[in-house]
Amino acid sequence: MQKIIKTKNTNYLAFFLDSLHKMFDPKTICVIGASSRQNSVGFSLMKNLAGTDYRGTVYPVNPKRRSVLGIRCYKGILDLPEKIDLAIIATPSFTVPDIVRECVKADAKSIIVLSSGFGETGKKGMLLEQELKKIISGTGIRMLGPNCLGYIRTDKKVNASFAIRNALPGRMALISQSGALCSSILDWALKQHVGFKYFISIGSMADIDFSDLIDFIGKDPEVESIAIYMETIKDARRFMKAASNFAKTKPIIVAKSGKFEESAKAAVSHTGSMAGNDAVFDAAFQRAGIVRVENILDLLGCSEALAKQPLPRGNRLAIITNAGGPGVMAVDAAIMQGSKISVLSKKAFSSLEKTMPANWSHSNPIDLLGDADAERYANALDAVLKENSVDGAVIIFSPQAVSNPEAVAEIVSAKARHSKKTILACWMGESFVEPAREILRRHSIPCYKTPEEAVRVFGYMDSYRENKKWLFETPSAKEFLPNPSRKKIREKISEYIAKKTLVLNELDSKQILSEYGIPVNKTLFAKNAKQAVSKSLQIGFPVALKVVSSSITHKTDANAVALNLASKKEVAKAFSEIIRNAKKSAPNAKILGVTVQEMIPPGNLELIIGSKTDNIFGPVILFGFGGISTEIFRDTSIGLPPLTQNLAKRMIAGTRVSRLLYGERKKFKINVSELEKILIGFSHFAVDFPEVEEIDINPIMVSNNRLFAVDARIVLSEKVLRKEKNFVGLAISPKAE
Numbered sequence: 001m002q003k004i005i006k007t008k009n010t011n012y013l014a015f016f017l018d019s020l021h022k023m024f025d026p027k028t029i030c031v032i033g034a035s036s037r038q039n040s041v042g043f044s045l046m047k048n049l050a051g052t053d054y055r056g057t058v059y060p061v062n063p064k065r066r067s068v069l070g071i072r073c074y075k076g077i078l079d080l081p082e083k084i085d086l087a088i089i090a091t092p093s094f095t096v097p098d099i100v101r102e103c104v105k106a107d108a109k110s111i112i113v114l115s116s117g118f119g120e121t122g123k124k125g126m127l128l129e130q131e132l133k134k135i136i137s138g139t140g141i142r143m144l145g146p147n148c149l150g151y152i153r154t155d156k157k158v159n160a161s162f163a164i165r166n167a168l169p170g171r172m173a174l175i176s177q178s179g180a181l182c183s184s185i186l187d188w189a190l191k192q193h194v195g196f197k198y199f200i201s202i203g204s205m206a207d208i209d210f211s212d213l214i215d216f217i218g219k220d221p222e223v224e225s226i227a228i229y230m231e232t233i234k235d236a237r238r239f240m241k242a243a244s245n246f247a248k249t250k251p252i253i254v255a256k257s258g259k260f261e262e263s264a265k266a267a268v269s270h271t272g273s274m275a276g277n278d279a280v281f282d283a284a285f286q287r288a289g290i291v292r293v294e295n296i297l298d299l300l301g302c303s304e305a306l307a308k309q310p311l312p313r314g315n316r317l318a319i320i321t322n323a324g325g326p327g328v329m330a331v332d333a334a335i336m337q338g339s340k341i342s343v344l345s346k347k348a349f350s351s352l353e354k355t356m357p358a359n360w361s362h363s364n365p366i367d368l369l370g371d372a373d374a375e376r377y378a379n380a381l382d383a384v385l386k387e388n389s390v391d392g393a394v395i396i397f398s399p400q401a402v403s404n405p406e407a408v409a410e411i412v413s414a415k416a417r418h419s420k421k422t423i424l425a426c427w428m429g430e431s432f433v434e435p436a437r438e439i440l441r442r443h444s445i446p447c448y449k450t451p452e453e454a455v456r457v458f459g460y461m462d463s464y465r466e467n468k469k470w471l472f473e474t475p476s477a478k479e480f481l482p483n484p485s486r487k488k489i490r491e492k493i494s495e496y497i498a499k500k501t502l503v504l505n506e507l508d509s510k511q512i513l514s515e516y517g518i519p520v521n522k523t524l525f526a527k528n529a530k531q532a533v534s535k536s537l538q539i540g541f542p543v544a545l546k547v548v549s550s551s552i553t554h555k556t557d558a559n560a561v562a563l564n565l566a567s568k569k570e571v572a573k574a575f576s577e578i579i580r581n582a583k584k585s586a587p588n589a590k591i592l593g594v595t596v597q598e599m600i601p602p603g604n605l606e607l608i609i610g611s612k613t614d615n616i617f618g619p620v621i622l623f624g625f626g627g628i629s630t631e632i633f634r635d636t637s638i639g640l641p642p643l644t645q646n647l648a649k650r651m652i653a654g655t656r657v658s659r660l661l662y663g664e665r666k667k668f669k670i671n672v673s674e675l676e677k678i679l680i681g682f683s684h685f686a687v688d689f690p691e692v693e694e695i696d697i698n699p700i701m702v703s704n705n706r707l708f709a710v711d712a713r714i715v716l717s718e719k720v721l722r723k724e725k726n727f728v729g730l731a732i733s734p735k736a737e
Contacts, residue, residue, distance in 0.1 A: 024198070030087050036068050041090040048166070052166070054158055059076070077102050108141060122627060147204045148201040152198070152513050172227060175202070176201055177202055214252070227300060255296055298460065312458065319367070319455075342387065491511050501550045507548055517677060517681035518700075521709070543599050546562075549591045558582055608626030610623075611682070612694050621682065639651045648680055648683075652676065670706070687734050
């Protein structure tokens with residue numbers, strides 16, 4: 001049995017990829033739990049392996065059988081006459097650990113555990129799953145599953161699954177956490193003539209996970225795209241690194257379930273894993289260059305389009321149709337997706353006027369009318385494909401009494417051969433148009449059943465183009481990097497930990513954040529009314545007073561804030577009222593005094609910058625519309641630290657409030673690069689102090705062309721009180737890898 005010795009010179013990735021090669025290109029396979037009983041997993045496995053063109057050797061293993069499908073059966077893996085590249089286990093869960101131990105003794109190179117009854121069933125099953133991981137640890141053996149369907153690799157004729165159908169050959173890879181969903185996708189793909197090179201059910205990911213498979217498949221030049229059905233991920237940093245490397249040259253398309261609280265809970269029970277915040281997954285996918293789709297049909301439709309069609313140069317879409325209704329539906333879908341309906345030039349209109357009937361739509365969508373023949377479609381497509389304002393076209397065909405769907409499909413296919421623009425089709429209907437769909441697919445034009453589906457796929461393709469562009473963006477030459485006193489901040493945090501207090505008061509929060517380049521309004525501390533008056537004179541009227549207490553985080557709700565104080569008398573009175581209201585609101589709170597703050601003029605734009613530790617991706621950064629209406633408007637964007645200036649710019653542009661900061665609707669004359677610098681500095685604080693669970697700067701006000709953080713709160717993780725150090729790691733390495 002080969003042991004792994006970890007040294008600085010060990011090429012760990014190469015070693016594990018070699019094990020994966022043994023799994024996905026095995027010369028010898030044994031099926032442990034092989035059976036002659038029809039409708040059993042062991043029978044389906046043997047039938048899929050021995051009853052196909054697989055050229056390797058298959059050994060059935062079952063102590064209760066003499067033969068399976070006419071092949072001699074062995075009692076155990078240790079009784080086999082040669083070493084095994086792949087051992088597939090299909091026995092009850094309680095028997096699996098001992099079988100895996102035998103696989104280790106037999107020096108099997110890889111294992112697939114199809115059996116259910118592990119982490120997805122609860123604590124007892126999780127202990128079994130952890131036992132499997134412990135058994136193979138340090139052996140070099142890689143394990144797929146448990147609780148999976150297995151895999152199919154079409155070019156090697158290996159069907160190491162118990163799926164009832166085989167996959168067609170192709171240049172796509174599919175990875176799914178759901179085995180049952182794999183079977184449904186396979187059935188759909190066969191009907192749509194969509195092929196795969198790899199078709200993999202990953203199961204509970206006790207060992208092999210998404211990042212392993214992306215790394216492995218990414219080295220295969222014949223694979224053009226990876227489609228993933230995902231419920232969660234287990235190692236965010238490895239996943240982000242693998243995905244971003246692959247996505248630079250080939251697309252990864254993900255359909256992720258568990259968007260809402262109810263379905264996220266279902267995902268926990270199904271996979272035995274924690275479900276993350278869905279908005280954070282969106283941000284992570286965007287950062288890694290991944291295209292996220294809404295459903296399974298879009299997953300396959302988008303994968304097919306990205307594999308067969310050129311990427312659009314932008315999001316400007318032309319729609320050609322022979323029916324007005326479907327054209328309008330396509331426009332609605334395009335606008336909802338964020339695509340633009342192309343504005344055609346005078347030259348294009350002139351060309352169309354010469355070949356279209358008098359009653360054509362005279363606009364985009366180009367309605368050719370119900371009697372449109374193949375020639376009319378050809379003329380319209382010629383005009384559209386010559387347009388610089390068109391990045392892609394969706395061709396819609398609705399069956400009419402005088403129409404010929406096959407003839408139109410042939411002419412569209414012929415025109416597409418000579419174009420470098422994205423062309424997608426929608427032939428509406430079923431059996432009448434199916435032969436035409438076959439013609440289009442044969443010529444690498446994806447064809448969909450509804451206009452909305454075709455337009456959504458165009459939007460996804462443009463998203464990949466945009467994400468891919470950001471993957472290759474280089475940081476600005478004038479990148480802002482803060483130089484804070486980390487030792488000083490660490491000492492302040494230690495003081496709170498010593499007091500077993502998790503919430504830093506506003507004064508300390510502001511002082512710490514200012515170290516990272518976040519501008520704060522003048523803020524001084526006062527223990528009594530006399531000091532409050534003195535500090536007010538020092539700052540200059542008008543001022544604001546706020547209570548200082550780690551126990552009172554929502555100061556306005558406690559009536560512990562006073563604004564626009566314009567005299568010494570008002571300040572003294574406000575101090576007394578704030579302390580009285582604070583004690584009434586939180587009788588057990590430790591109240592230190594008040595902050596006396598520079599009053600920022602009202603009526604300005606309020607923003608929010610925040611950070612929250614996600615249980616999968618670690619710290620995430622939030623930016624958007626701030627103030628007391630933050631939760632009502634929910635105009636925010638999310639990013640993963642550390643941020644560069646380009647990434648900060650993208651976060652700002654991802655909100656509606658950004659229209660007030662730049663562009664034609666700009667209303668506030670601020671230097672947006674300063675806001676970008678604030679986001680960068682803020683993200684570095686989140687990176688430097690993993691013990692911080694949550695940060696709020698709300699609001700950060702835009703006033704007189706300047707930015708001021710007028711309120712701030714830092715919250716530490718409860719783990720610091722338990723002296724734990726296993727904080728959730730960053731999904732993105734703060735250093736170049």
